[in-house]
Amino acid sequence: MQNKSYWKESVSVPARNPLAGDISIDTVIIGGGMAGILTAFLLQKKGRECIVLEAGRIGCGQTGCTTAKVTSQHNLIYAGLIKTKGEALARQYAQANQAAVREYESVIRRLKIECDWKECPAYLYADRKKTELHNEYMAALRLGIPAKWTEDTELPFRIEGALRFDAQGQFHPMKFLKALSEEITVCENTKVLKVTDNGVETDKGNVQAANIVFASHYPFVNMPGYYFMRMHQERSYVLAVKGASPLNGVYLGVDDDSLSLRTAGELLLIGGGAHRTGDNAYGGQYKKLEGAAARWWPGSKEAFRWSAQDCMTLDGVPYIGRFSARKQNWYVATGFQKWGMTSSMVSAMILSDQICGEKNPYEEVFSPQRHIGRSAAGSLIKESGHTAATLAKPSKLPEERKENVRTSRCSHLGCHLSWNPDEKTYECPCHGSRFDCKGRVTDGPAQKDISVGGES
Template sequence: MQKKSYWNETVSIPARNPLAGDISIDTVIIGGGMAGILTAFLLKKKGRECIVLEAERIGGGQTGCTTAKVTSQHNLIYADLIKTKGEVLARQYAQANEAAIREYESVIRQNKIDCDWKECPAYLYADRKKTELHNEYMAALHLGIPARWTEDTELPFRVEGALRFDAQARFHPIKFLKAVSDEVTVFENTKVIKVTDNGVETDKGNVQAANIVFACHYPFVNIPGYYFMRMYQERSYVLAVKGAPPLNGVYLGVDQDSLSLRTAGELLLIGGEGHRTGEDTCGGQYGKLKSAAARWWPDSKEAYRWSAQDCMTLDKVPYIGRYSRRKQNWFVATGFQKWGMTSSMVSAMILSDMITGEKNRHEEVFSPQRHIGQDAAGNVCKESGHTAVTLTKPSGLPEDKKEKVRTTRCSHLGCHLSWNPEEKTYECPCHGSRFDCRGRVIDGPAQKDITAGGGDE
């Protein structure tokens, strides 16, 4: 079965021209995915002139690989946020994501967008982690989220408990993105080569801009910001099957190896089997999802399969705001964990306010300059140690793969690559860069193909 995203296979966004020479603009946004397009859309509504630069095609990155749940229910997060950040910031996080859902509804209604938007409940379910899930339920109630505890679900298997959030949603992200991107100026096949204090240099011309937004999944400028020390990346896998009974709600299991589930049209999307990028040397993820489909939905048949890549922060909260204290006109939206659709709208709302000089009441919890807490600080040390080990350990590539490329080191910061047999890709376990079987960059932060030889350092 060829790996194809249902979203990208069922909707095509018309191509846009590349940048044609030098221009000057108020705001330039790097990245034509959901976060970048929504930020441009909201800035235009506020009267700001902006453009989006996309290295390939609109929605061709992680937006097309999502499961497209729009929800404030982000796994077991609220009990942890109250513990590590306090009630005020935890409530900011919850309210920002709830506001994002309502903003999607407003945009869809006002612009009459047909994107299969459906309001529905979202569930976290547990078997072994019932106590942790119940703690999350109590935390949600404490923060004012109208949550409910239940043991009654549509699932074909028994659960010990489930946490239900009402008035959440699901949609077709590429249908939505197609409609919204029609309202903004996007230059495709325009790769940003360098970012300066007052603009960007691309392979098609230079853009002078008062404000620069990094909405390119993983920030590729290492210093300042140091995002490579504050994030890692994970991969997850999706199997779309025909012939399974539809689900009204969207579901995520909190136990290890549990499933993510939602209906999309006539398909059931079955997700899971995640791992840190670069740490899958055995493969078999799609096979495990197929086994789950055969067990619980025996009459189903595979229609699509695809995978996603997510940036994971050390304290479970995205980085949305100013890129660094040293670059007051640089802005960033990254580290969305597994919740890219809701976080994209949160980013657009916060960044469009910041750029136009408005105070956003939710911005503090997402600030890239925030104090991340003792537990997260420990994770910084852990990540630094992980990188140090990966820089020095021998390559994890099979012998038959080493001859395909000139180097077994990532072109980002020189970490040793490993081979993902499920995806047929070279992957960096330090920061998550990925390369195809010929050494060409698929995912950043790497900007150079490894066939060019050697790391940057």
């Protein structure tokens, strides 16, 4: 089956015109996904004139590949945040994401957006990691989150325990994005080529702007900021099946190789198979999900399959705020981990306040200039070592692939690429850039295509 996202296939977003020459405006936002569109929407509410520039189509990137859970429950995070950042910042993170859930509800209700919004509980479940999950439960209570411990779920398999957050949500992200984007100015098929202190240069004209927002998933400007040293990217996979019993809640397993689950209309979305981008030479991630579907939902039939890309930060918290201390009018929203929907709204709330000169109550914990701590510093050293090794030596290809695929170097910073047979893409293990079998860029930070020696 061809890899296609249910979200993208089930909604058609009207095309927007490219930029029609040079303009001057208060704020230019790079990236027409959820973070960029939401930021423009909230800025416009505050009276700021802004424009969104999208290199492809609205929602064509990671927004159209999400599982679209809207929750403040972000895997095993709160116990670790209390330990590494302290209770005050951990509480700030929790409150920011809970506020994001409520803001989605408010926007949907106020604009009467038909996007299949459903308030529902979110569960973390465990089999082997029951102790770690219970520690997360105690951390949530300590932070004032009305969490519940339960061993009773609607899952078809045995668990040792589950952590439940009530009043969370799920929706159809492209239906939401389609409606919200009608409220703002978006130029599609407009690629930003260069960013300056006073605006951006594109392939369709120049935009002079007092404020510049990078909402393009992964910042493509290397310096200042050095985000390529402070993040790596991971891929994960989704199988959408028909004929499975619907779930009332959204679920995520905390054990290795466990599943992410939610219902979308008549489909059950089964997610998993996460790995560092560029580390899937033997493939088989979709087969694992097919096996889970056959075991736990016998008789179900595959309808869609797709994969997603996530930016992973050194300390597990997104970078939201000023791009760099050297660029006071540049702003960034990146490193959303696996939680792009709530992180997009948090980004929009923080950045719209900062651009308007208002202090946001959640900005400290997300600041890109924050002190990362000792454990995160260890991650930085590990990332640097991984990059150095990949620059020096190409990844090994399975023997059966060698006659068809020749490794190449990434056009970003020259790392050796590896082949992902599940996606038929060349992938960079250093910074997560991806290229199709023709060598065309599909995911940044790379901006230029590559030459390849063979096709799959």
